[in-house]
Structures are given as structure tokens and as C-alpha cells.
Amino acid sequence: MATAILYHGEPNGPSLSVLAALAESGLDIECRSINLLKGERYTLPGAEQTLASDMAVEGEGPVLLKDGETMSEAVFLAQYFDDAAGSCGLQPKDAYAHWEMMMWCRQTTERLAPAVAYIGNLATSQSVVGAMDEAEFSAIAKSVFSDDLRERWQDLRDNRVDAAKLEDSKTKVAQFVERVEEKLADGREWLMGDFSIADLETFAWLRPMAALEAAAFKGKLRAAAWMERLEQRPCIKAALAHATVDDPSHAFAPGPEINRWG
Known part of the structure; x- marks a missing residue:
């Protein structure tokens, strides 16, 4: 494999998913932490072909x-790591099971991820972006291409809050936990029977909601046990060790736009 570098934010959302997938794969790829809220994703040294990262659906994800x-998009990167490792078990070999996993991941990316990003950015990063000098x-x-x-960056800067979108986001988080x-x-x-990318992607987006949307998890004992199993998995611990x-x-x-899957 030619030299590759994984640039990632703090292990949350897509950066957590990708770092965990890399750890699960066992590949020896250099990881470099960048500050996504400072726009460092757009000044990567040696980046010549940037279309994939410029147009990434998940927004400010790892590269x-x-x-x-x-190369971008957490699910695609996890597939790349699995393939490059000669199959480390992140993708089902059965054709139908693989299709099911990809459908689940697509709904996670297009329905859960935008909801989590909207809630999370308003709760934690709006004040940072709002305090930046002009x-x-x-x-x-x-x-930003x-x-x-x-x-979405500008909305965060201006503290523009759509009450209906916020409520809808909370509903989508609760629905996904269910x-x-x-x-x-x-x-x-595990979600697909065997451990897979679906577990990593879903966990990575739901993990921050355990505190921000605690009511969504109330009484969901199976989901809580699943999250605890993931919390204890070595690849998750390895990913979280990259935190600064x-x-x-x-x-x-700023993450994906809320405009898919209803």
C-alpha cells in the first residue's frame, strides 16, 4: 500500500467510526488529528485531488x-480498510447480508447523522464558531467548496435555530434508538448478527446522544447493552485514545444536511 495518512477530528461521529474501523483492520496507517472547527480539513499538505472531500455528504468528516x-465518507473508508486488510470481518460475505448492512448504513448516514449533527452543533460548537473573529x-x-x-457553517455562526428542525432531529434520534x-x-x-460497519457507524453517531438526548434511551435495555459492548470493544478504545x-x-x-429519508 502506498503511503497514506488519515486526518481526523476528535473521535466522535464519523471520526470515531473511521478510527475504530482502522483499528479493527490492523492496517498501519498514520493518523493525524486536525481541528475541524478551525477549517484544517481544507489545508491538508499534499492534497491535490479534493473532490471527494469537498463534496462529502457527511460534512466535516475525516479524510x-x-x-x-x-478519500472521505466514514462507511466508504471503513470498507476500504476492510478490503485493504484482506477482509478483517467488517463486511458480511453473504450478498444479502451485505446489502442489508449497506442499507442500514445509508439510513444511518442520511437520517440519523444529520439529526445528531444538528443537535450536537447547537449544543456544543455554536458558541465556538459564534465567537470567532470575522x-x-x-x-x-x-x-468550504x-x-x-x-x-450550515453560516447558520451556526449566526445562531440560526430552526425549532421545527430541532424537534424533528430529536424525534429521529429517538426513532433510531428504537x-x-x-x-x-x-x-x-450485533446489528447484522456479526459485528460490522453498521455497528461502528450507528454507535459513533448515537454515542454523544446518550447525554444530549438521554430520554431517547430510557427503557431501551437491549440498545444500552449493545452500546456498552461497543464501548468495551478494543477498536473503540483505540479510537477514543486519539482524543485530545x-x-x-x-x-x-457542521455535518450533513437534513434533507433525506423524510
Whole structure:
């Protein structure tokens, strides 16, 4: 494998998912922490082909830089690590099970992730972005290629809160916790039966909601046990070891737009 570098934020959301997938794969790839709220994702040394990171659906997620190409999207990166490792078990080999996993991950990315990002950014990063001086914020905004993502940065800067969107986001988080609870009803330990990317991606987005939306988890004993199993998994512990702050679950940056899956 040619030299590659994984640039990541604090282990929360997509950065947690990708760091855990890398640890699970056992691949020897250098990891470098960047401050996503300072726009450091847009000034990676040696990045020549940046379309994948510029147009990433998940917003300010991690970036794998390989041969000048920026590779992005947590699910795709986890698949890349699994394939590069010669199959480390992150993807089901059965065709139907693989399809089911990908459908679950797509709904996680397009329904759960935007809801979590909206709640999390308002709760934790709005004050940081709002306190930036105009020159610093302007420099970050100019570096953001996607108009949609730039608008989310501006909304955060201006403390623009859509009450209906916030309530809808809370509902979607609660619905996804319920979905996890139901998936585990047959006694399985992991969402797809065997451990997979679906567990990493879902856990990475739900983990910060355990504190911010605690009511969504009330009475969900199977989901709580599943989250505890993941919390104890070595790859999650390895990912969390990359944190540079006391509580990485409070580290958010503008994420995906809420416009998919209803």
C-alpha cells in the first residue's frame, strides 16, 4: 500500500467510526488529528485531488489522503480498510447480508447523522464558531467548496435555530434508538448478527446522544447493552485514545444536511 495518512477530528461521529474501523483492520496507517472547527480539513499538505472531500455528504468528516487524493465518507473508508486488510470481518460475505448492512448504513448516514449533527452543533460548537473573529470565520467559509455546507457553517455562526428542525432531529434520534432496540430483539449481539460497519457507524453517531438526548434511551435495555459492548470493544478504545480533549463526545463540526429519508 502506498503511503497514506488519515486526518481526523476528535473521535466522535464519523471520526470515531473511521478510527475504530482502522483499528479493527490492523492496517498501519498514520493518523493525524486536525481541528475541524478551525477549517484544517481544507489545508491538508499534499492534497491535490479534493473532490471527494469537498463534496462529502457527511460534512466535516475525516479524510484519508493517499497519493494526493482525498478519500472521505466514514462507511466508504471503513470498507476500504476492510478490503485493504484482506477482509478483517467488517463486511458480511453473504450478498444479502451485505446489502442489508449497506442499507442500514445509508439510513444511518442520511437520517440519523444529520439529526445528531444538528443537535450536537447547537449544543456544543455554536458558541465556538459564534465567537470567532470575522477574519478567521471568513477564511474558513471561503475554503468550504460545498454551498450547502458553507450555509450550515453560516447558520451556526449566526445562531440560526430552526425549532421545527430541532424537534424533528430529536424525534429521529429517538426513532433510531428504537430501531436498534428492535433489531436486537432476537437476542443477537450485533446489528447484522456479526459485528460490522453498521455497528461502528450507528454507535459513533448515537454515542454523544446518550447525554444530549438521554430520554431517547430510557427503557431501551437491549440498545444500552449493545452500546456498552461497543464501548468495551478494543477498536473503540483505540479510537477514543486519539482524543485530545477530555470529552470527545462534545466535539462537533457542521455535518450533513437534513434533507433525506423524510
